[in-house]
Amino acid sequence: MHVLVEALVAGLILIGAFFLLVGALGLARLPDLMRRLHGPTKATTLGIGALLIASMVYFAAVRGSFSIHELLITLFLFLTAPVSAHMLAKAHILLTPQERDRLPPTGTPSGWATLDDGHGEAGK
Template sequence: MSFLAELLISAMLLASSVFIVLGSLGLLRFRDFFQRLHAPTKATTIGVGCLLIASIFYHPLISGHSSPRELLITLFLFITAPI
């Protein structure tokens, strides 16, 4: 695997973890029920989306062939996300 691909995958994983942690902190910080629902849904949707995009890049580089499974999961996530 090339250095650029590893860098891209690592950046997506780092962005994913940052968004998920920020969503968790938003859940702790806000006091109102609806604000507590709002912060984690946006941040976690983007965080899991970044994680799935990293998976989309990782698996073809390792196995040599791409699978539409990750793309379909990402599409389904963004269609059904409560944003």
């Protein structure tokens, strides 16, 4: 394997490991749920993405053929992580009245959470 390919793979692995570490620390150290969502959805998504791209480059260089599996996993991860974080944040806003009171008005009668009727009574 060529030295430049090895350096690229090693660099991507180091970048991925760094982002995974930052995301794990953010998940463990941040004080509340809304801030903890950023660790796994932002940093670790980039970290796993870098590791999967490193795997793609490595196996393309070793086997000489392109593998689509890592690309599909990366695509799936980049699509599902923000959606799941958004749903968790909406559920947290819906179930925590203190959070709803601190948010600015939306200008709509439904409020910030989907099932919120604007008066703090969710789903009734």
